[in-house]
Amino acid sequence: ISYPWYLQSYDHYYEVLVHKNYSRNRIRSNYHARINNRFLHIGSYDENYNIIKSLNIVEFDGVYPAKIIKSRIAIVVPNKWILIDGSITRFNPDHTFIEQKTFNTLNLNISEGKQFLKTHAHTFEEKSIYQLQLDIDERKRHGENYRKHLVELYWHYSVPFVSLFIVMIAGIMGSQVKKGAMSLSILISTMITLVYYFVMYVGKSLAVNG
Secondary structure (H helix, E strand, O other): OOOOOHHHHHHHHHHHHOOOOOOOOOEEEEEEEEEOOEEEEEEEEEOOOOEEEEEEEEEEEOOEEEEEEEEEEEEEEOOEEEEEEEEEEEEOOOOOEEEEEEEEEEEEOOOOOHHHHHHHHOOHHHOOHHHHHHHHHHHHHOOOOOHHHHHHHHHHHHOHHHHHHHHHHHHHHHHHOOOOOHHHHHHHHHHHHHHHHHHHHHHHHHHHOO
């Protein structure tokens, strides 16, 4: 049920060339989410019209995938999603194939709506500290992994201190600089800044990978 990464580019060209949507501010492409025993892969989501394009759902029965639902389009309405033009594939616990059926429309009892989709769709750079906290709480509620989101939350807290740190170091060094040693001061300040950023990014990588 993988949604190839290059289709994200296709979505972009489709929106620009066909729909003349040059900003695409409301189109979120190629991401996944989890709702209880369902794992979702969403091709793209339009916030304005509450429409999902290319929806793939894996339903688990315990620890094994029991059903795969694929839909060309899904309309998100209160307390349910209406899937249009798709198929349902069922499997036995030993992963053997049972059957595959197509459908014109299918109603799924999913209460999660626009806010849930927006929370999962937006990138880290688009989220405030408050939105990241909501995202973490939402993922906790659905049993999803939220390590990256927690690291990003702490990253948001720590980055503002970079400026303060650099200003303090620069101020201390500037007061100690002797006449004619400006180039040495700039060199040392640059090295300290690089080391600081290096430590921050290494720390972030270590945190994300546990």
